[in-house]
Amino acid sequence: MRNKASNSQSTKSRANAQMQAANSMLNPGDEAPRGTPGTGDDICPECHGKGRIGGAPCPKCGGSGTITRAIGGA
């Protein structure tokens, strides 16, 4: 029985630029990416669903008027 532990693969030089572009669609008010199980849309507490505050797009929901919120569970 051979027990060779010299697995010297150096894959650390791989650039992880792909991970940065993945979650760029989240708004500040979102608790999870859209479509995540256990989450649902909720009225934005900041603009109350209007999507705008004082004529400017709401920064919390990104102007959509809704946020993605974690529901159920603890």
Ligand SMILES: [Zn+2]
């Ligand atoms: Zn809002």
